[in-house]
Amino acid sequence: MPRRSAEPRSVTIAPPSASRPGTTGSRARRRTRANEPVPYDFRRPIQLSREHQRILMLGFDGFARQATTVFTSSLRTVCQLTLQTIEQQTYNEYVESLGAQTYMMLFAADPMTGLGVLEMPVPAVMSCVDHMLGGPGSDDQPDRPLTEIESGVIKGFMDRLLNEMRYSLAAVLPLEPSAAAVEYAPQFAQAASPADVMVVVEFELRINERAHRATICLPFSGLHPYLTNSSNPGPVSDREKAARLHAADMLRQQMDHVPVTVAVRFHPTQLGPVDLSQVQVGDVLRLSHPSTAPLDVTLDGATFARATPGAHGQRLAALIVNTPKENS
Numbered sequence: 001m002p003r004r005s006a007e008p009r010s011v012t013i014a015p016p017s018a019s020r021p022g023t024t025g026s027r028a029r030r031r032t033r034a035n036e037p038v039p040y041d042f043r044r045p046i047q048l049s050r051e052h053q054r055i056l057m058l059g060f061d062g063f064a065r066q067a068t069t070v071f072t073s074s075l076r077t078v079c080q081l082t083l084q085t086i087e088q089q090t091y092n093e094y095v096e097s098l099g100a101q102t103y104m105m106l107f108a109a110d111p112m113t114g115l116g117v118l119e120m121p122v123p124a125v126m127s128c129v130d131h132m133l134g135g136p137g138s139d140d141q142p143d144r145p146l147t148e149i150e151s152g153v154i155k156g157f158m159d160r161l162l163n164e165m166r167y168s169l170a171a172v173l174p175l176e177p178s179a180a181a182v183e184y185a186p187q188f189a190q191a192a193s194p195a196d197v198m199v200v201v202e203f204e205l206r207i208n209e210r211a212h213r214a215t216i217c218l219p220f221s222g223l224h225p226y227l228t229n230s231s232n233p234g235p236v237s238d239r240e241k242a243a244r245l246h247a248a249d250m251l252r253q254q255m256d257h258v259p260v261t262v263a264v265r266f267h268p269t270q271l272g273p274v275d276l277s278q279v280q281v282g283d284v285l286r287l288s289h290p291s292t293a294p295l296d297v298t299l300d301g302a303t304f305a306r307a308t309p310g311a312h313g314q315r316l317a318a319l320i321v322n323t324p325k326e327n328s
Contacts, residue, residue: 047197047220048088052227055172056086060201060216063168070160075131077208084202092194094217098186101143105158106191107177112226114219115180115191118161122146122184124205124212129153131207139210145184155179165216173226192219199223263298264307264318294321 064083071079089097094117098104103125105118126141129150146154162177169175183189192198197220205212266289279285289295294306295318307318 047224048086048199052224053086055227055230056199056201056223057083059169059172060086063165064203066164066168067161070157070164071128071205071207074157074160075128075137075207077131077137078206079208080204080206081214082204082206084204085200087200087202088220089198089200090194091192091196091198091217094198094200094215095186095189095194097200098215100186101145101184102186103146104183104186104189105179106181106183106189107162107179109218109222110176110178112173112175112219112222114196114222116177116219117189117191117215117217118158118165119215119217120205121212121214124207124214125154126150127207127210128157132157137207151182172230173223191217197221260299264295264309265298266295267293 061083064081067081068079071081098119099121101122103120103122106115107118109116122143122145123139123141125146126143127137127139129146130141131137132153159179162179166175166177199218199220201216201218203214203216205214266287269285269288271285294308296303297305297307297318297320305320305323307320310317310319
């Protein structure tokens, strides 16, 4: 079974466990993977937010349950599809995580732009064909492209899976998937450019007792507008709007009374390391500040006014003489 490369990946979110028979081992594996630290690649910022991952997790978890029913009823044997991870990857990283030969159904996903990929290992597809033709579906399956008859048998089955995906993601986007092409060599499947950001959904497919890795790959640029709309809060009442406006007005009023630290300083003077190391008590430093120039009044290093030094009672004071706006 092909393994993913060890390059840095985005944060992984595992679906909630469900109390179904035969899933104790898979839940333990998912829990172990979720607890492992995941390295972060600062050269590739994460674009798929946690909120968007949760939305997709709910949709594809429903797809896994519906697809389990499709597998079991079509193959007439015990099958289970379990959602494992939802990750952000480039298309090149996704292709490299696949084997040298696998079954990739490219499908159009109107109204979402770009192509999607529904991928299963060839032995798993062969086992499905064997079961649907009345065979035992043994583990020893040929690893080769499907013949014309085998392709015709599996096409209707894959169309059912695409329909289940349409129903499961209906709350996120009005997806209308339709099969476009089938590829067996991942490097020849031109679903996207190598650097395009993709959303890769990984499943564990169990046919009888044998586990396979299945994936769905969707373009992030096509998904992002629909994920943003789904994550936005719903409309609020007039009372809630008035309360938010009042809170914002109160915040603006209070910001006018927040105390800040202001500094009055001379112009900066540059000294070399040798001069600084030889400074002693009683030495006189020559400043770069002209004797007739006003002092700078600064806040966090930004000059917002100029002043002349003076005194006010027992305290030193600074008289504002102009501001940068007056000089412009």
